[in-house]
Amino acid sequence: MHGDHRPRRCSIPVTVTLKLxxxxxxxxxxxxxxxxxxxxxxxxxxxxxxxxxFGVPPEQRHLVLRDGVFVTPAxxxxxxxxxxxxxxxxxxxxx
Amino acid sequence: MGWQxxxxxxxxxxxxxxPEPLNMDWAMQYLGQRGLATKYLTEEVDPRVDPLSxxxxxxxxxxxxxxxxxxxxxxxxxxxxxxxxxxxxxxxxGGYFGAELKNAGWDMVIVEGQAREPVYLLVEDDExxxxxxxxxxxxxxxxxxxxxxxxxxxxxLKIAAIGQAGExxxxxxxxxxxxxxxxxxxxxGAVMGAKRLKAVAVRGTRGVRVDDPQRFLQxxxxxxxILAENAVTGQGLPTYGTQVLMNVVNEIGALPTRNxxxxxxxGAAHISGEAMREPRPTDGRPNLVTNQACxxxxxxxxxxxxIDKTHYVVRNKPEYWxxxxxxxxxxxxxxxxxxxxxxxxxxxYANFVCNEQGMxxxxxxxxxxxxxxLYETGAITQEDTGGIELRFGNTxxxxxxxxxxxxxxxxxxxxxxxxxxxxxxxxxxxxxxxVKGQEFPAYDPRGIQGMGLTYATSNRGACHLRSYTVASEVxxxxxxxDPLVPDGKPALVKAFQDATAVVDSSGLCLFTTFxxxxxxxxxxxxxxxxxxxxxxxxxxxxxxxxxxxxxxxxAAGFTGADDRLPERLVKEPARQGPAKGLTNQLGKMLPEYxxxxxxxxxxxxxxxxxxxLGL
Numbered sequence: 001m002h003g004d005h006r007p008r009r010c011s012i013p014v015t016v017t018l019k020l021x022x023x024x025x026x027x028x029x030x031x032x033x034x035x036x037x038x039x040x041x042x043x044x045x046x047x048x049x050x051x052x053x054f055g056v057p058p059e060q061r062h063l064v065l066r067d068g069v070f071v072t073p074a075x076x077x078x079x080x081x082x083x084x085x086x087x088x089x090x091x092x093x094x095x
Numbered sequence: 096m097g098w099q100x101x102x103x104x105x106x107x108x109x110x111x112x113x114p115e116p117l118n119m120d121w122a123m124q125y126l127g128q129r130g131l132a133t134k135y136l137t138e139e140v141d142p143r144v145d146p147l148s149x150x151x152x153x154x155x156x157x158x159x160x161x162x163x164x165x166x167x168x169x170x171x172x173x174x175x176x177x178x179x180x181x182x183x184x185x186x187x188x189g190g191y192f193g194a195e196l197k198n199a200g201w202d203m204v205i206v207e208g209q210a211r212e213p214v215y216l217l218v219e220d221d222e223x224x225x226x227x228x229x230x231x232x233x234x235x236x237x238x239x240x241x242x243x244x245x246x247x248x249x250x251x252l253k254i255a256a257i258g259q260a261g262e263x264x265x266x267x268x269x270x271x272x273x274x275x276x277x278x279x280x281x282x283x284g285a286v287m288g289a290k291r292l293k294a295v296a297v298r299g300t301r302g303v304r305v306d307d308p309q310r311f312l313q314x315x316x317x318x319x320x321i322l323a324e325n326a327v328t329g330q331g332l333p334t335y336g337t338q339v340l341m342n343v344v345n346e347i348g349a350l351p352t353r354n355x356x357x358x359x360x361x362g363a364a365h366i367s368g369e370a371m372r373e374p375r376p377t378d379g380r381p382n383l384v385t386n387q388a389c390x391x392x393x394x395x396x397x398x399x400x401x402i403d404k405t406h407y408v409v410r411n412k413p414e415y416w417x418x419x420x421x422x423x424x425x426x427x428x429x430x431x432x433x434x435x436x437x438x439x440x441x442x443x444y445a446n447f448v449c450n451e452q453g454m455x456x457x458x459x460x461x462x463x464x465x466x467x468x469l470y471e472t473g474a475i476t477q478e479d480t481g482g483i484e485l486r487f488g489n490t491x492x493x494x495x496x497x498x499x500x501x502x503x504x505x506x507x508x509x510x511x512x513x514x515x516x517x518x519x520x521x522x523x524x525x526x527x528x529x530v531k532g533q534e535f536p537a538y539d540p541r542g543i544q545g546m547g548l549t550y551a552t553s554n555r556g557a558c559h560l561r562s563y564t565v566a567s568e569v570x571x572x573x574x575x576x577d578p579l580v581p582d583g584k585p586a587l588v589k590a591f592q593d594a595t596a597v598v599d600s601s602g603l604c605l606f607t608t609f610x611x612x613x614x615x616x617x618x619x620x621x622x623x624x625x626x627x628x629x630x631x632x633x634x635x636x637x638x639x640x641x642x643x644x645x646x647x648x649x650a651a652g653f654t655g656a657d658d659r660l661p662e663r664l665v666k667e668p669a670r671q672g673p674a675k676g677l678t679n680q681l682g683k684m685l686p687e688y689x690x691x692x693x694x695x696x697x698x699x700x701x702x703x704x705x706x707x708l709g710l
Contacts (some may be wrong), residue, residue, distance in 0.1 A: 021342050021369060022335055034364040035342065062326070063570065068347045068673040070575060087346045091326035092426045093570050093609040094337030094368075094396075095563055 013040045016080050018050065019087040027054045046074040047086055056088060063080075063089040096304045096586070097159030097623035098122055099202050103223050105216055107290055108149060108208030112216070112223035117202050124709065125625060126633075129185050130600035130640040132156035132174035132203055136183070137643060139205075142651035146176040146282070146287040147264070149209035155196065155255070155295065158602025159624050162197030162303040164389075165481045166322055167604035169194040169390025171278075176651070178282030178289070179266045179458065179513050180532040180556040183647045185268065186283045187560070187599055188255075189389030189397075190276030192297065195253035197602075199299025209289040215243065215256075216246045218297045228293040235259060235451045236271045243296050252296045258453035261288035263503035265511035267458035267534075275391065275420025275450040276397075281533060281555050282513075284453045311622035318615050319393050325610035327572070332396040332606065333386050337424035339370030340537070345432075347569060347578065348672020349542030351535075352432045353487045354464040355528050355661070358539045358669045362437025370439055371398070377405050382439055394606060398422060406440040408494050420450050425559070428537035428644050429460025430497075434467060435487030445497040452501035458513055461534035463496060465514035465526050466506075474521045481505045525662045530557035531653065540660060540679040541669040543568050545576075545584040547679035548688055551658045552588065554644035560605060562591035572609055579673060581680035585688035593637035600640065639708040642692075642700050646710065655698030658685060 019036045020028050029037050041050055051061055058084075064071045065087040080086070101407030118135075125131040132154040144150040153175045160168040171193025177184030196204070199220050206216075212229040231239050236258040244250050255272035261284035268284030269277045278284075305311045322328040331339060342348045345363035352360040364370060371383040380401070388395035400421025402409050409415045422443055424492045430442045449456040469475045470485035477484065482494050483506060499507025509517055514534055518527035528535055533556025545564035550557040559565065564587050568578035576583060594613055598605050601620055613630060621628040648657075664679045689696065693704030700710070 018427065019342075019346070022331065025369065035369060057683055063343065063689070065346055066648075069579075070347075070571075072575075085346075087342075089339075089343060090331065092331040092339045092343065093327045093572060093606075094332070094333065094335075094340040095559060095565065 005061050014043055014045065014080050014082050015040050016050070016083070017085040018054065019085060020054070020056065021089045022092055023090050024056055024060060024088055025087055027056050029054070036090065041080060044079050046079055047071060050080060050086060051088065060090040062091040096306045096625060097163070098127065099197065099200050099303070101201055103201050103204045103218065105204060105206045105223070105225065106208045107206065107210040107214065107225070107292060110210070110225055112225060117630045126159060126545075126597070126600040126620070126636060127202065128156045128158035128170065128172045128600045128602060129174065129187070130596060130636065132172065133183065133185065133643055135203070135205060136174050136668055137647050140176060142176070142647050144176060146178045146181060146286055149290070151176050151286055153206040153283070153286050153290060153292070154203055155206070155264045156203040157193050157197040159599055160603030160619060160672050162194040162304040163602070163623060164312065164391065165603060165619050165623070166391060166393040167389065168320045168602050169392065169609050170602050170604055171196060172599065173270055173283045174276040175258065175283055175286045175557060178285035180281050181487050181651060181655060182281070182531050182554060183644045184281035184283055184555050185599070186278035186280050188270070188278040189277050189392070189604060190273030191390045192253040192255045192272035194390040195297045195299045197299065197303055198301055199297050200301045204295065206290060206292060213291045213293050215294040215296060215412055216292065217247070218295070220299060220301055231293045232262060233259065236453050237274060237451050238493070240274055241296050243294060247296070249298060251645045252298050254294055254296045255286050256294035256453070257284045258501065259503070260452045260453060260454040260501045260511070261285055261559070263501070263511065264288060265454055265503070266502060266513045266516070267455040267462070269453050271450055271453050277450070277453070277455070279455045280457065280558060305623040306625045307622045309444060311619070314618045314622050318611065318619060321615060321648055322393050322607065322610050328394045328607070328610040332394050332609070335368040335372070336386065336396050336398045337399065338371060338422060338427055341367035341427060341565070342369065343540060343569065347542055348669060348674050349539040349578070350432050350540045351528070351537065353435045354433060354526065355539060355663055356468070357671060358542055358674060359671045360432035360435070363432060365437040366431040366442060366534055371400065373420065376402050377403050383421060384442060389604070392604065396606060401444050403440050408441050408444045415444060415447055419447050422446050425536045426456035426460070429457045430463070430493060432466040433460055434493060434638035436490050436491045436493055441490045441494055445493055448497045448501060454501055458534045458537050459497065459500060459510070459553065461528055462510050462514040462517060463493065465518055465528065466510060467492075468526050469518065469521050469523060472523070474523045479506065479710060485704060528661050528663070530660060531657055533557045539669070539674070540664050541677050542672060543578040544581045544680060544684070545578070545587055547660055547664060547681045548584055548588045548684045551660050551681055552683065552688060554641070554648055561595060562588045562604070563595070564588060564591055566609065573612065579677060581684045583615065585684050585691055588688060589691050592641050593634055596637040596640040600636070635708065639710060642704065642708055642710055649699060658698055
């Protein structure tokens, strides 16, 4: 016999848009436009892991939005979904 | 102390300037600035007066911390019956004028009557004189500033003035001090223009004394450290200014776009705080030159910008090539997203003109947006606009009409009425995005529910600065709440309203509250002022001020029925973003808010509430 030939579930990459604003813009990959980059990550990658990958300092992840909706620090361990947008700001305010 | 215990009463009809003692009983109840001047106005002015009549009064008021060493202690407010709204107006400004007035020995200036000929008021410490302003009338704020300095050969005079807009009766004219800081909203500049008072010029050298200097120095130093070490007030605001919000509010789907038909703007990134810092392809320089601080401020959020001199709008206007007051978030929203325009340089030009001629950019931009929708729906045509194709996104229309509005020319004369009167005139009142006659600012209440209640109940008409629940609902300050639900918002709004009334009565800037709470402000007031200024006393005072303003409005003819939002916000669901499908739930929030306030179902304070607050 030549090993296990049962079909395996392949890991399908997930494509998301990462937006980093204000002083976080410098963490975007080259080629990013208007503070946004389309990135591909392995299935199961969490919001926090995505930000780790691009070196966004944890203490600077103040306002994290998932398709415009605030993600609490606890919920940042949820896996990314295909096609969604993650937008992040350091502490900012105005008015 | 903290107070100078002296006010200047200027009767323009009689041509007199008379000092009188500050009513210290009232100061103990209302502290200063917004609260104390509101007390004076409600005691002295019939709420039913025509705002533009000689019977209205115009009060320039400082707070006990104005002119002191407290960080941001340079604020003053203008209190009057608003020309735009007919409601109580209280417009707050920074710069250096307020601190100078206080240093000249005055807590406030009460201007009454109406001059026969244009005049300006010159205050040099104890000396106050009314002088002929014939040659200044018709001049811009900037020309007036220069001319008064030349006349008196004193470059240290601090000046608050109206431009052509105030003279021409633009109902959202403002008062501009130090060239580009403004008491901006509700048409306080139109009241000043109706009184034929062109400017107030002040030089003050007397200093400001505080009750316990040693404790004051210690506590203000300690509180400055908090501002410096806080990420928002220490880094975010000085670097990006208020304009950092453009992308935030767009992403959360609460950026009113094209007269609030949409809640996200595809051009937001082009007009954002980040965009202001990016080098331009034309000259390699960014729009933003530097940040700038007002008197005593250790935050320094102000923007100083320079327009690209190759841009077609200013190519032949070298007078606009120099650095001047740049776009703040509200201005950039009003003249950008709300009009569908994404030309940062042209918007900066329009902002310069608003400063130069004394117009509120929020009301101007929002009125232009309403006019654009009137045009696109066929309610007005090029016949009405003088040939201007008034479509959303038309930069030329913005540039032409900002000039025309200030000068009272062409279709600009119509825009100068504000959007409520404009839309009523053309039979489409529902297209006016106003509350109590004042245009709402840069947060769509379908995506930030608390701001709907904020706008509806604001005593000066729609405004974000009466209860900035955006801090909590969007930015997580002091703690995050969900912007999409109305639950808990009545209590949040009331808490913000009362606390804001305290800050606005102190002489400090509201922006300190991104880092400070009232627990940080209270010891500064307590060290500066005689008496025991506890947190409880201050909070009760904030509530007292709110109710006093409400009483003025009720006596002026407003009722609970005026605590409402434009139909669009409560009937047309948001079309994009997280709030897609949602309207504002004002109907759910308002009764709970009235109950929390101790008001009856008609929105009137009950006798018990008035008694509890000493009203």
